[in-house]
Amino acid sequence: MxxxxxxxxxxxxxxxxxxxxxxxxxxxxxxxxGELEDWPSNLLPxxxxxxxxxxxxxxxxxxxxxxRGGFLQRLQEGTWSGHVLExxxxxxxxxxxxxxxxxxxxxxSQNGVYRMVFRARDxxxxxxxxxxxxxxxxxxxxxxxxxxxxxxxxxxxxxxxSYLGPxxxxxxxxxxDRGIPHIxxxxxxxxxxxxxxxxxxxxxxxxxxxxAIAQGIARDKDLTKRLIAGCGVPVPEGRAAGTPAxxxxxxxxxxxxxxxxxSDGNHGRGVMxxxxxxxxxxxxxxxxxxxxxxxxxxRHIAGDEHRLLVLGGKVVAxxxxxxxxxxxxxxxxxRQLVDAQxxxxxxxGLTEDxxxxxxxxxxDDAILGDxxxxxxxxxxxxxxxxxxxxxxxxNVAIDCTDQVHPEVKHVVALAARIVGLDIAGVDLVxxxxxxxxxEQGGAIVExxxxxxxxxxxxxxxxxxxxxxxxxVDSLFPADNGQEHPGRIPVVGITGTRDxxxxxxxxxxxxxxxxxxxxxxxxxxxxxxxxxLSAGDARRWDVSHRLLVNRNVQAAVFENDAxxxxxxxxxxxxxxxxxVTDFDGIEALAEFDVQSPEQLAKVLRxxxxxxxxxxxxxxxxxxxxxxxxxxxxDGEVILYAADPQAPxxxxxxxxxxxxxxxxxxxxxxxxxxxxxxxTRLAPLARLARGGLAAxxxxxxxxxxxxxxxxxxxxxxxxxxxxxxxxxxxxxx
Numbered sequence: 001m002x003x004x005x006x007x008x009x010x011x012x013x014x015x016x017x018x019x020x021x022x023x024x025x026x027x028x029x030x031x032x033x034g035e036l037e038d039w040p041s042n043l044l045p046x047x048x049x050x051x052x053x054x055x056x057x058x059x060x061x062x063x064x065x066x067x068r069g070g071f072l073q074r075l076q077e078g079t080w081s082g083h084v085l086e087x088x089x090x091x092x093x094x095x096x097x098x099x100x101x102x103x104x105x106x107x108x109s110q111n112g113v114y115r116m117v118f119r120a121r122d123x124x125x126x127x128x129x130x131x132x133x134x135x136x137x138x139x140x141x142x143x144x145x146x147x148x149x150x151x152x153x154x155x156x157x158x159x160x161x162s163y164l165g166p167x168x169x170x171x172x173x174x175x176x177d178r179g180i181p182h183i184x185x186x187x188x189x190x191x192x193x194x195x196x197x198x199x200x201x202x203x204x205x206x207x208x209x210x211x212a213i214a215q216g217i218a219r220d221k222d223l224t225k226r227l228i229a230g231c232g233v234p235v236p237e238g239r240a241a242g243t244p245a246x247x248x249x250x251x252x253x254x255x256x257x258x259x260x261x262x263s264d265g266n267h268g269r270g271v272m273x274x275x276x277x278x279x280x281x282x283x284x285x286x287x288x289x290x291x292x293x294x295x296x297x298x299r300h301i302a303g304d305e306h307r308l309l310v311l312g313g314k315v316v317a318x319x320x321x322x323x324x325x326x327x328x329x330x331x332x333x334x335r336q337l338v339d340a341q342x343x344x345x346x347x348x349g350l351t352e353d354x355x356x357x358x359x360x361x362x363x364d365d366a367i368l369g370d371x372x373x374x375x376x377x378x379x380x381x382x383x384x385x386x387x388x389x390x391x392x393x394x395n396v397a398i399d400c401t402d403q404v405h406p407e408v409k410h411v412v413a414l415a416a417r418i419v420g421l422d423i424a425g426v427d428l429v430x431x432x433x434x435x436x437x438x439e440q441g442g443a444i445v446e447x448x449x450x451x452x453x454x455x456x457x458x459x460x461x462x463x464x465x466x467x468x469x470x471x472v473d474s475l476f477p478a479d480n481g482q483e484h485p486g487r488i489p490v491v492g493i494t495g496t497r498d499x500x501x502x503x504x505x506x507x508x509x510x511x512x513x514x515x516x517x518x519x520x521x522x523x524x525x526x527x528x529x530x531x532l533s534a535g536d537a538r539r540w541d542v543s544h545r546l547l548v549n550r551n552v553q554a555a556v557f558e559n560d561a562x563x564x565x566x567x568x569x570x571x572x573x574x575x576x577x578x579v580t581d582f583d584g585i586e587a588l589a590e591f592d593v594q595s596p597e598q599l600a601k602v603l604r605x606x607x608x609x610x611x612x613x614x615x616x617x618x619x620x621x622x623x624x625x626x627x628x629x630x631x632x633d634g635e636v637i638l639y640a641a642d643p644q645a646p647x648x649x650x651x652x653x654x655x656x657x658x659x660x661x662x663x664x665x666x667x668x669x670x671x672x673x674x675x676x677x678t679r680l681a682p683l684a685r686l687a688r689g690g691l692a693a694x695x696x697x698x699x700x701x702x703x704x705x706x707x708x709x710x711x712x713x714x715x716x717x718x719x720x721x722x723x724x725x726x727x728x729x730x731x
Contacts, residue, residue, distance in 0.1 A: 004036055009029055013028045015117075021117050025121065027123065031113065092129045095155075096152050102118065104116070110592075132154055167457075171205075171472060180194055194485070196549060197516070200476070210422055218448055218449040220263060221264065221446060228447065234443045254298070258298060270292060272365075301430075304322060312474045319462075328387075343358050374388060399456070411437060423471065428445060490573070490575050491554075495578070497580045500523050504720075505717065511528065519546075519556045519557075522558060525542055527551065544570040562587065574609050578702055582600070600624060608631055621640040621641065636660075648663060664683065665677075668682055
């Protein structure tokens with residue numbers, strides 16, 4: 001078989017919000033198969049076998065068949081290369097540790113051109129998987145060599161560079177489980193939970209409640225000790241030393257054995273334990289000095305190291321450490337023994353996903369120091385049967401939450417409160433965490449801001465603790481009265497008929513409720529009638545700013561079909577979703593939307609994202625728009641100038657239990673719930689400035705959906721022109 005030409009990637013577009021395909025971000029790729037349009041998979045000799053040899057786990061892909069092996073069945077029956085590429089990319093993401101289940105491939109009106117999409121939490125990772133998947137597929141088609149392991153490694157490297165750390169990811173996942181939206185604010189772990197004025201921010205395990213003063217105190221270990229000791233918290237006796245000689249003098253005064261550590265180090269770096277000789281103390285001083293600005297000498301506390309997580313004044317998780325040892329065999333070096341007896345533990349690794357660290361002897365001064373005190377080096381060969389101490393601390397990964405004594409919990413919570421931290425990792429040393437510290441000479445040795453959560457989320461031994469959920473619950477208490485915590489009221493208006501004017505008037509009505517309302521529309525970006533950015537704000541990167549702005553208490557967004565097709569919606573869910581019409585299809589040719597049926601799938605997106613306690617506001621005069629109500633999770637309000645519009649009549653039903661509707665009767669707008677009607681002021685009094693009757697009805701319906709009282713709706717409509725400058729479009 002002759003070599004087939006490459007599939008051409010015509011267009012790659014990252015849809016960041018809810019879109020034609022799904023609620024979540026996807027990478028959309030337009031493909032030109034070229035000559036491969038005439039070569040489905042069943043006509044490519046040996047292709048299916050080569051591909052499954054490269055990616056054996058493709059057997060797990062159900063595809064449209066709906067069962068294990070479904071995709072392989074499609075391969076054998078014959079499917080096109082765009083569809084195959086979709087599954088190859090998804091499998092590479094799975095192998096790289098970023099499981100992805102969603103993908104679709106659809107033909108377009110152009111022969112051989114397809115739209116392929118797949119779930120993409122991060123654009124860089126998605127593009128990397130696409131590039132590697134493209135190369136792999138062409139290699140399989142043309143029977144060429146390909147290094148699958150290298151491709152997976154390349155994608156995994158991008159995953160590691162781009163994705164949230166495990167602590168932040170656990171908090172975000174817990175927020176998602178509660179329906180709380182999140183926005184990543186940088187390339188690291190700064191994340192916003194919630195929208196606008198109801199947002200909270202986290203940075204790893206620190207929150208916007210974490211005091212900068214408390215952080216500064218926690219970094220200074222000597223200051224922390226003095227503050228908590230003054231309130232009766234047991235701490236080891238100790239003092240600062242400026243030279244090795246001063247360190248030894250302090251050790252003699254305190255009493256051997258001692259601990260030498262940096263005053264402001266972290267992750268246990270530079271900490272040397274159980275020092276008993278002058279040489280050891282002075283050597284430890286040099287190590288500690290490299291890891292901090294000041295060196296502390298403290299009384300050594302007998303027992304195991306423990307890390308207790310304090311949240312909102314309560315201990316929510318605890319983990320215990322243990323020392324690491326190896327047994328000599330008379331043949332292997334210490335380094336070899338560590339690799340064979342310790343580093344082979346699957347719980348150990350070099351990434352944050354592992355509860356225990358892989359030990360690299362040369363990179364840990366404390367390990368080297370302990371070996372030296374035993375008369376050993378990494379290359380030394382211990383005699384058979386000799387037990388060698390490798391690591392005293394750094395193995396805090398054994399859950400002991402249920403064993404913590406109530407008095408220990410009280411003392412630990414007190415220490416965190418004295419420092420002033422809302423979230424704290426408190427390190428203590430005790431022989432038995434189930435007994436009070438004073439009974440065993442235990443003590444608190446450190447109070448840490450921004451503690452890692454992995455030891456509690458994925459302990460090496462014991463029960464995982466839902467500390468991510470605990471943090472989210474503390475930021476968004478269940479009794480805050482919000483059915484959807486973290487969310488501000490969001491109104492999305494989709495269509496082409498006067499939608500900018502609708503958006504600004506709805507925002508004005510929200511403003512009359514005392515809310516600071518933001519608007520993103522074709523006229524610009526506004527907050528409380530003040531223009532923040534002139535020009536068309538119907539772009540994700542512009543309109544999305546409203547959700548990040550802490551001053552925004554409610555937001556109104558104008559969208560059209562192009563917005564959804566180009567970027568996706570700027571919000572994940574909305575309180576009110578408005579669809580006005582099916583116009584403008586002629587402007588969507590570049591997206592291959594050419595029929596009302598295709599347009600309906602696009603506009604449905606606005607209705608799909610309405611919250612379960614929200615409202616879809618739909619034009620009953622157009623049966624196609626009214627039919628979108630079937631996809632709404634919440635309530636539907638229909639509007640039309642004609643009270644006899646068939647969809648509207650059917651929606652109102654019979655009696656008081658019918659649906660809500662807005663229409664005109666005898667020249668007056670009417671709010672109807674089933675058979676009950678409330679008439680408003682005459683249309684001539686309300687429709688000022690050339691405002692069309694249909695536009696007025698949409699504004700009234702959207703305001704009613706927001707729970708604004710009829711009298712205030714009237715007042716707002718009458719006062720809009722007097723308090724708002726004409727829009728650029730209207731001018």
